[in-house]
Amino acid sequence: MNTPFAALAGTRFHKGHGTENDFVLLEDDGGDLTLHPETVALLADRRTGLGGDGVIRIVRSADSGIPGADEQAAAGAEWFMDYYNHDGSLSEMCGNGVRVFAHALLETSRVPADSEEIKVGTRDGIKTVRITLNPALGETEPSTASTPGGPEDAWYTVDMGRWSIDETAETLVTTDGIDVPRPGLSVETGNPHTVVALAEAAELSAADLRDAPVLDPVPPQGSNVEFIVMEPARSDLAGGEGALRMRVSERGVGETRSCGTGACAAAIAAHHWAGPTSPLQWRVDVPGGRLRIGITPDEGGDQGTVTLAGPAVLVATGTID
Known part of the structure; x- marks a missing residue:
């Protein structure tokens, strides 16, 4: 059956969010997928696709085909966050997205479960993500759909750079x-x-x-x-x-x-x-x-x-x- 997502058939995906900034994450370890802007926009659409503020390709830096990613791989960033906006355009960086990306790497065993920090390749350079406790433990946090009872224990702290x-x-x-x-x-x-x-x-x-x-x-x-x-x-x-x-x-x-x-x-x-x-x-x-x-x-x-x-x-x- 020919659908707008035929080229993605069989691709494993995850839906995630960081403070309700939500993303579709596509597994593409070996860099086999080609994401066209119109496909990304349909995938991110909340009526025609899975829905999200952005789409993220999970790909090994060395296999991503993205300029500069090989150097990031050599510097310790095995995985690259290939980030697309809701409309299919490329974006240099997404702070909420990189936290969700790091969380997905842990949840899918792409990095060791006992990792204390993860280096992530992005178009804005390597971002180091540290797994920490919420510094607000013990204080009242705003209630949200994702944290109805208060703060979540596991937080991710990102060195966002310059x-x-x-x-x-x-x-x-x-x-x-x-x-x-x-x-x-x-x-x-x-x-x-x-x-x-x-x-x-x-x-x-x-x-x-x-x-x-x-x-x-x-x-x-x-x-x-x-x-x-x-x-x-x-x-x-x-x-x-x-x-x-x-x-x-x-x-x-x-x-x-x-x-x-x-x-x-x-x-x-x-x-x-x-x-x-x-x-x-x-x-x-x-x-x-x-x-x-x-x-x-x-x-x-x-x-x-x-x-x-x-x-x-x-x-x-x-x-x-």
């Missing part, structure tokens, strides 16, 4: 539900992001992200857009931790329940706006749950490194007909 701020990019962001265009801060965290600060939670709730926000000027590679509200009353300034809420419209996807690289960008922007003495650790609440971000700025303050921590869940496994 970030930078471009204050010369003067971008105005217009979206339905917010009265006037707002200035956005350009933050690069492996993907391009534009972060917009709002004054209060009511504005964040009022933003209508069914259509993508309009950016002026439009960044050359497009941009994810994060709307954030900082929450000083919920911050633990004595403990060095800030708190914020975020919603996101992802490039090539639309609004999602969470975005890992976006949460990093949001925390970096919040620290930048609050000043150099503000917290370097941030709790970022998204519609799908909570993420934790750790920022290490360089001396100049406009670039540095960042870590992302959060849960990962696999909810289904099967084979494509």
Whole structure:
């Protein structure tokens, strides 16, 4: 039978999510699959396919056929996260996706069960994922479909690598539900992001992200857009931790329940706006749950490194007909 997924017939898949940012993961250890954008888009469609914010190919770096992946394999990243957006376009990196990817490697015995860290190849370089305990054990976490009773024990902490701020990019962001265009801060965290600060939670709730926000000027590679509200009353300034809420419209996807690289960008922007003495650790609440971000700025303050921590869940496994 000739179907849009005939080329994927017999392929084993997994459905997973990280703070409800959900993905279809395809097993392709030897690099035999060719994923066309239209096939990916159909597969990610919630009516015509399995449904997800993105599609991830699980492939050995050395067999992936992706430029630079051989070097990553030689540096210890046996597995490569070949990531596609919901619309079939390629993406450099996905913070929630790499946690789910690492979780899938463990669950399918592609890496040893006692692994303390996993090196994952991506188009944004090697990402080191550490298996940790949720640092929030003992505190009340936002209830979600994936964590109805509180925090999950197993978290994944990702060294997301370098970030930078471009204050010369003067971008105005217009979206339905917010009265006037707002200035956005350009933050690069492996993907391009534009972060917009709002004054209060009511504005964040009022933003209508069914259509993508309009950016002026439009960044050359497009941009994810994060709307954030900082929450000083919920911050633990004595403990060095800030708190914020975020919603996101992802490039090539639309609004999602969470975005890992976006949460990093949001925390970096919040620290930048609050000043150099503000917290370097941030709790970022998204519609799908909570993420934790750790920022290490360089001396100049406009670039540095960042870590992302959060849960990962696999909810289904099967084979494509």
